[in-house]
Amino acid sequence: MPGRFITFEGPEGSGKSTQIKRLAEKLEAQGITAFCTREPGGTATGEAIRNILQHDAAGEPLGERAELLLFTASRAQLMDHVILPALERKEWILCDRFIDSTMAYQGFARGMDVEVLDRINDFAINHCKPDLTLLLDLDIERGFQRLAERYSDGKGSADRFEREARDFHVRVREGYHKLADREPGRFHIVDADQSVDAVASNVWNAVKGALL
Ligand SMILES: Nc1ncnc2c1ncn2[C@@H]1O[C@H](COP(=O)(O)OP(=O)(O)OP(=O)(O)O)[C@@H](O)[C@H]1O
Ligand SMILES: [Mg+2]
Secondary structure (H helix, E strand, O other), X not given: OOOXXXXXXXXXXXXHHHXXXXXXXXXXXXXXXXXXXXXXXXXXXXXXXXXXXXXXXXXXXXXXXHHHHHHHXXXXXXXXXXXXXXXXXXXXXXXXXXXXXXXXXXXXXXXXXXXXXXXXXXXXXXXXXOOEEEEEEOOHHHHHHHHHHXXXXXXXXXXXXXXXXXXXXXXXXXXXXXHHHHOOOOEEEEEOOOOHHHHHHHHHHHHHHHHO
């Protein structure tokens, strides 16, 4: 069996990190080992970049183009050092956010030129797109309610994207739908406004249908 590359996308709090774990467990139970990684991050360089991106850690506001190139630098490093080697070894790799986050956030929400972003993305990933992208679709308010509950347990604090205005996140969600319309063969939309088990079961059916 060949290696497989699956990405999880969706607005804030839609359940990406929860579902990636569930899918890895499900695959493991079927005798398939899947390695989970995330963006930005997944390599030492990428995690350092993540820290700058999420909390303005360099101590100055980050410009839009610099932000974009930091995301894509993290992606190129992850691609060359983690994803492509895993696929060459015929392993499964699951990634929490990937190229479509750039398109949704920097492109459709911030308004940067989506054709330019497509080309930069393609360069960063060395033309190797995911086999399947699971879009966890959730109403913006529901996502933020979930995050508020997560933070009330003392787990983390809002990052610079979560602090953006509501209409920014509405554009993120709509942008994801445009991306899914553009590549219906790669995307699978999952209704994320269901229990964790129900979402996990829909994710599993999508993976089985597309890749097994
Ligand atoms: N189906 C669900 N129903 C209710 N709560 C959920 C569901 N899925 C996840 N949660 C909870 O909602 C919060 C956000 O979930 P999670 O961290 O998986 O989302 P995320 O998409 O990774 O968020 P982020 O965009 O911040 O990375 C967590 O506290 C999680 O336990
Ligand atoms: Mg997450």
